[in-house]
Amino acid sequence: MASPLTEIPDHLLAEIFLRLPDPADLARASAACVTFRQISTDGSFLRRFRRLHAPPLLGFLDYGRFRPALPPHPSAPAARALALAADFYFSFIDSYCHWTVQDSRDGRVLLDRDLRQHEQPPVFKDLAVCDPLHRRYVLLPPVPHGLAASLEHPFPMVSDARCKAFLVPLGKEEVAAAETTFRVILMANCKTSLAAFVFSSSTGQWQASASKVWSDLALGKHDMAEMSWVHPFILRRHFAYGCFYCDWVEFGSKKLLLLDTRKMEFSIADLPPREWNKEGGIAIVEAGEGRLGIFGFHGKTSSNLSYTVAWNKGESPSQWEVEKTIPLDSGYRYFIRDATQRYLLLIRTAALPRPSLGYPQYEYFSMDVKTLQLQRVCVKQCQPMMPGTHIYTNFTPSLLSSPTI
Structure with a gap:
């Protein structure tokens, strides 16, 4: 038997x-x-x-709200449970109505304090990392005055004009071990240079970790002039193999600003020599075996999404090949809104605007970068798109060690 x-x-x-x-x-x-x-x-x-x-995509944050994945998306039941259990209004933080979302990684959300009511804002905004599911947060200490004073020729009102904070993704081993540690990078774009400060929850301190003069990045005068004035908030930011890539595709540039979080060094890389659609945007992902992959639209329209993969390994590969072209429904305009190591968030809207008194309708889709499977997340009517949409994934409790510091 x-x-x-x-x-x-x-x-x-x-x-x-x-x-x-x-x-x-x-x-x-x-x-x-x-x-x-x-x-x-x-x-x-x-x-x-x-x-x-991989942690499931449960929805996304934009315009200060959490948008859960809706049926028939496979994450819809978990997303609904998360929306009911978590506090995405961040009411557990003092003066929560003055905090705005800056980034979301590994179930954690990075916030900064709105300083519009202050006549003399400090050099850097207050920052907090929170866990909306367990209603816990860590208030980051201010960047020490000595580090702030090290910036060369900063723009006036640095906090509002030329600084951007973002979370560093956890590594696979950190995710597997359910680590509660985190790191925050604060990038300052000055008139003649770039600087990066790093906060580690392990030490509870800020450190000056990277600095580079624009003229040392091997850029032409046109590129230097174009890149130095752009607000970091509107740059598309990507993470792959321990490096952040910021692109200027929207402004017609084929250059990438690279920040290696292992060496904490700035450098410049080139996009593959193709005609990238400015409006649709790109997404840089890990293609496996140490190679980079790029999702993007080519030509003047965003009708088909192409996946281009580097032949050789490294931060700045020189040889690329189109791996696959993903056909999309005609009659729509498509945009890449956000990306993680595993997912893309795409938006589509009607190619020809329909006469309406309200806001246009946008459909949101997730794409698994491994399987290239498209799944609709939700549909909503909203004002024309602005920067600030962040994919939210959660797998294990991202419990912080204490409510406040």
């Missing part, structure tokens, strides 16, 4: 659970019996499971 299911050895059950396609399946399996729950909640098992399964 065959052995009953409950007599399968625990190590074989663990191997079966690792092959479940979705975290929701694991949650359902853990509710079946005590043995299944013990296996699925074991720390070593969870670390293995997180290495194999």
Whole structure:
């Protein structure tokens, strides 16, 4: 007689659970019996499971609101539960109505304090990293005066004009271990140079980590003039293999500003020599085996999305090949709104605007960069798009160590 299911050895059950396609399946399996729950909640098992399964896209933050994924998106049930359980109004933070979203990574949200009511704003805005699910936050200390004074020829009102803060994504091992640490980079764009300051929750301190004079980046006069005046807030920012890439595609430039977070060095890289559609934007992702991949639209219209992959490894590859062209429905204009290491957030709207007294309608789609599968997230009517849309993913509790510092 065959052995009953409950007599399968625990190590074989663990191997079966690792092959479940979705975290929701694991949650359902853990509710079946005590043995299944013990296996699925074991720390070593969870670390293995997180290495194999990317955190699901649950929605996105824009215009100060959380937009959950709606049916038929596969994350819709979890997104609805998150929207009910979390506080995306951030009312657990003092003076929460004066805080605005700057970035979202790994279930955490970076906020800065609105200084419009201040006559004399400080050099840098106040920053906070929060966990909206567990209603906890860390208020970052101010950048020390000595570091702020090290900026060369800063623009007037640096905090409003030329600074941008963003979270550094966790590595695979950090995600697998459910790390509660985080890092924040504050990039300052000055008249003649760039500077980056890094805050680590491990030390609780800011450090000056990178600085580069514009003239040392091997740029022509036209590129230097174009890049130095652009507000960092409107630059499209991408992260791959430990590097942030900022692009000027919207302004017709084929240059990328690169910040290596391992060496904390600035440099310049080139986009593949193709005609990139300015309006649709690009997304730089990890293509595997240390190679970069770029999603983007070519030509004057954004009718088809192409995926271009580098032949060679490295931060600034010189050889590229179109890996795949993803056909999109005709009659629409498409835009890349945000990207993580695993997902793209696309928007589409009617190519010919319809006469209406209200705002135009936008459809939001997620794309898995591994499978290239498109899935609709939601539909909403809103004003013309502005910078500030951030994908929200969550897999494990991003619990911070204390409510405040």
